[in-house]
Amino acid sequence: MKNSVIKEGMKAPDFTLPSQDGGMVSLSQFIGNKSVVLFFYPKDESYGCTKEACSFRDNYEVFKETGAEVIGISADDEASHKSFAAHHKLPYILLSDKDRKVAGLYNIGRTLGVLPGRVTYVMDKTGIIRKVFSSQFNFEKHIEEALKILKK
Secondary structure, three states: OOOOOOOOOOOOOOOOOOOOOOEEEHHHOOOOEEEEEEEEEOOOHHHHHHHHHHHHOHHHHHHHHEEEEEEEEEEOHHHHHHHHHHHHOOOOOEEEEEOOOHHHHHHOOOOOOOEEEEEEEOOOOOOEEEEEEOOOOHHHHHHHHHHHHHHH
């Protein structure tokens, strides 16, 4: 599945990464129980990523009401994620993809060849990707698009 394009209608590739709490989290532990909103973002504490992360935070209860779990992934380490989550009171899981293997698995490219991509995947309870939304600069639109799919 490496480097193949991940599209709507496909089964989401499973992975396991360390979380901000130090535990290991696998996508497969949610499949069968919850929908998943998986968002890849460039960097903790950067302007756009903070706006996006806080927007997911501000809508977290709405995501939970739809039966979805929100998971953020970046190349920052667990300590950075722990600090970022505490600083902005983020109630959801942040995963550390230090070597960008999962970003590679999901074919997350770079914007302008420099910035790691900002892409959101919405998966149903069976692990099928129902929406892929990619926009480096339209931060809040990620939340809007995810909620639109989950509420259907």
